[in-house]
Amino acid sequence: MATLRDVAREAGVSVATASRAINGLGNVTAPTRAAVMAAVKKLNFVPHSGARSLTRKKTDTVGVILPDLFGEFFSEIIRGIDLVAHESGMHLLLGNMHGSTHETAAAIAAMRGRVDGLLVMPPDLKPELLSDYLDPTLPTVLLNYDAGSLDLPFVAVDNYRGAYAMTEALLASGARQVVHIAGPKHNRDARDRQRGFVDAMAKVGGVRNPAILPGDFSEESGAKAARLLVEGQLPADAVFAANDQMAVGLIAGLAEAGKSVPDDIMVAGFDDIPLARHLNPSLSTMQVHIDRLGSTAMMLLLRILRGETLGAASATILTPALVARGTTGGVASAHTPA
Amino acid sequence: MATLRDVAREAGVSVATASRAINGLGNVTAPTRAAVMAAVKKLNFVPHSGARSLTRKKTDTVGVILPDLFGEFFSEIIRGIDLVAHESGMHLLLGNMHGSTHETAAAIAAMRGRVDGLLVMPPDLKPELLSDYLDPTLPTVLLNYDAGSLDLPFVAVDNYRGAYAMTEALLASGARQVVHIAGPKHNRDARDRQRGFVDAMAKVGGVRNPAILPGDFSEESGAKAARLLVEGQLPADAVFAANDQMAVGLIAGLAEAGKSVPDDIMVAGFDDIPLARHLNPSLSTMQVHIDRLGSTAMMLLLRILRGETLGAASATILTPALVARGTTGGVASAHTPA
DNA sequence: TTCGCCTGTGTAACCGGTTACGCTGTGAAC
DNA sequence: GTTCACAGCGTAACCGGTTACACAGGCGAA
Incomplete structure (x- = not known):
């Protein structure tokens, strides 16, 4: 060459x-x-871009560190990021923490000298640990993570309000015994959604200790919850799954047990993955524009790279919107509003 | 720092x-x-990895250039690549050609000095052009692209055989008038699938000029095909869409027009995206392990990086498997074999 | 004519690592 | 007591670009 x-x-x-x-x-x-x-x-x-970036001290690349690369959620985030990055001639370097804390540290370290900024999504990491790993001189924006004490800009979804609204809606539809399928224990999104559910049940439904089944955001854990529900004879006229993936598994499990949705039991999810509106009956859920999560974060990062100094104050909270579809007795057919 | x-x-x-x-x-x-x-x-x-790679002449990074980042197809590919790359401590640098030839050249050029090898998926690029852009000294593996004269290793799906098999299956199920919804005109996958369809119709069904509707792999174009079909009174008892995405749109369109699947008309797709088995009725399709496309290509690239010299002879052809589900009258419920 | 300035180009230092090569000092072999 | 091998460490060149600074020549002003 x-x-x-x-x-x-x-x-x-x-x-x-x-x-x-x-x-x-x-x-x-x-x-x-x-x-x-x-x-x-x-x-x-x-x-040779590598050599060039050495003197220019600019790589025109941003590092993206995600907990995993599985499923539509992450691909939508990446798409959103790429959309904005591409317009500014930026490249994307993908890092994957593969679920382990140790890998997270390695992934962040490996980015040094390769990127101008970082987009990190650490859903189950403690803030103190995170600050140990992060390079304070490297512009960083957090995805879906409110790191209060760290003073880093972030983009997050208002999981609490979303869950509260969905629970409220279920109660308004006549449900009396709403069961929640929770997400992973130390996942922030999952915890916020659970809090929203519990609070709404207490304030709106007047229920103190609503039933909560464990889950881990996987389809399989949704199916498992269905079995628990049916075999355990847990009385329920509505189930609010902490994400769509589990709702999908849940619905399949209920169908196997001969339960009809929404007639015997209503089901609601969270995220509005593309699959949601294609189910039959279509899935009621909280719509999160996942790609916007990525593009918004990327725009924040670009502003920092242009010289602005942004802290936690520049955080953006995306409010999810309720989409009522077939599984809560709304429009029964597929193809409700996109 | x-x-x-x-x-x-x-x-x-x-x-x-x-x-x-x-x-x-x-x-x-x-x-x-x-x-x-x-x-x-x-x-x-x-x-500083940038400086380090300058002397070591190794970046521990592979460039991945895809036509787009939209939809499950690409996210699955990336996941497959990452799976293998991660095991070898490699990072992924994403390039996106955003559909334009000019961008493709830019994306490839930008990779110089940043990566040790390239994974490129250029579905609608002419081989001659591609060879102009590619750096002959940079190990490169092609995704889903047989670049005959270029002597580069590639991983591809046997689209022709897959389409042939599916068409055959539709005919065996009793269909007489099978209509094909084609993909984009200069997309190789699309063309091969169409050829497979046409040949099977001729040899197995004895039909010379089977009906073919235009499409572009998008859900919308599937819905459009449904309208053409119904309004144009095109006689058909089965439709074979060139990909699942279009099949999904098609089914929705048919439902709107009051047509029942599979009773009035059978539907089949290609790819087996995760959504396929969740539809109701579930979608019959050709199963392509999309993630394997990525992981296989990545493994080939790793071998080259380890010193082996691989040419077009090392190409891997993945044969898709037929998955008969509800839309062709198979098992009517969702959740057939995964 | 001389001075100064401005424009176009060259020399060399530098970015932050790696590594060939040379130097020093130790212990073993003679 | 030499000689020699070798282990441990330092100096400096190098990777492939960018850029501060120096320098030569052309021009207008005095």
Whole structure:
């Protein structure tokens, strides 16, 4: 592969001039520039971005660290990020923490020198740990994570209000015994959603200790909850799953047990993954524009990179919207509002 | 941010020794190493991967260039790639050609110096153009693309055989008038699937010019095809969509028009996206393990990086499997074999 | 004519690591 | 007591770009 020196030699100029010509700096005469460009073409020269970023101290790349890469949730986030990043000529370096704390540290460390900024989504990490790993000099925006004491900008979904609203809606639809399927124990989203559910049950429904089944956001755990519900004879006329994935498993499990949704029991989820409106009956859920989570975070990061100093005060809270569909007795067919 | 020189100064050794200690080279005494490590801890030193890759001529990163980032298809590919890459300590740099040829060239060029190898999926690019953009010295594996003359290893799905098999199955189920919804005109996958359909119709069904409706792989274009079908009074007892996405739109469109699937008309797709088995009736389709497409390609690339020289001969063709579900009159309920 | 300035170009330092090579001091072999 | 091998460490070159600074030559002003 040709280097800048090769090009300079070929064009009969110095490396400085070659560099200037290639980067379109003003102080080069037209003939000189033409000669350099001809050499570039001839040698098929492409600048080595790694070397370039070393001196420029800019990589035009942002690191994205996600807990996993599974499912539509993450692909939508990435799409949202890419949408904004691409417009600014930024590249995306993917890091995956694969669920382990140790890997998270490694993923963050590996980013040093490769990226100009970081987008991190650490749903089950303690803030203190996170601050140990993070480089304070590296612009960072948190995804779906309110790191209060860290003073980092973040973008989050108002899980509490969303869960509260959904629970309220279920009660308004006539449900009396609403059961919640919780998400992973130390997942923040899951905990906030559970709090919203519990509070709404208490304040709106007048129920003190509503039934809560364990779950882990997986489809399988939703199916398991269905079995618990049916075999355990847990009285319920509505189930609010902490995410759509579990709601999907739940519905399948209930169908197997001969329960009809929504006639015997109503079901609601959270996230509004694309699949939700294609189910039959279609799934009532809290709509989160997942891609906006990514694009908003990326826009915040870009502002920091442009020189603004943003702290936790610049956080953006996205409020999810209730989408009533078939599983809560709404429109029975698929293809309700997208 | 601390540099290696800072660490060396702090530990009272030379940069060479510091480097050796940090990288675990043998020729450093235990006390010296301890001193260096203490300095690393104290200064919070993290090696600058950019600088490191400059001398090592290794970035531990692979570039992934995809036509788009939309939908489950791509997220599954990325997941498959990541799975293998992660095991080898590799990172993923995402490039997106956003549909344009010009962007493709830019995306590939931007990778120089940032990656050790490339995974490219150029579904609607001519081989000659592609070879112009590609750096012959950079290990490259093609995704879902047979670039015959280029002598590059690739991983592809046997679209032709898959489409042939599905068409055959539809005919075997009693369909007489099968209509195909094609994908984008210059998309290779789409063309191969169409060929498979046409050939099967001719050889197995004895039909010369089977009806083919245009499409572009989007759900919307599937819905449009449904309208054409119904309003145009095109006689059909089965529709084979070139991908699942279109099949989904088609089914919704047919439902709106009052047509029942599979009683009035059978429907089949291609890809087996996760959504397929959750539809009601569940969607018959050709199962492609999309994630394997990614992981297989990544494994090929790793072999090249380890020194093996692989050409087009190392190509892997993944054969899709037929999954008969509800939309072709198979098991009517959701949750057929995963 | 001389001075100064401005423009175009070259030299070399630098970014932050790695590593070839050279130097020093120790212990074993003679 | 030399000689020699070798282990441990330092110096400096290098990766491939960018850019501060120096410098040469052309021009207008005095």
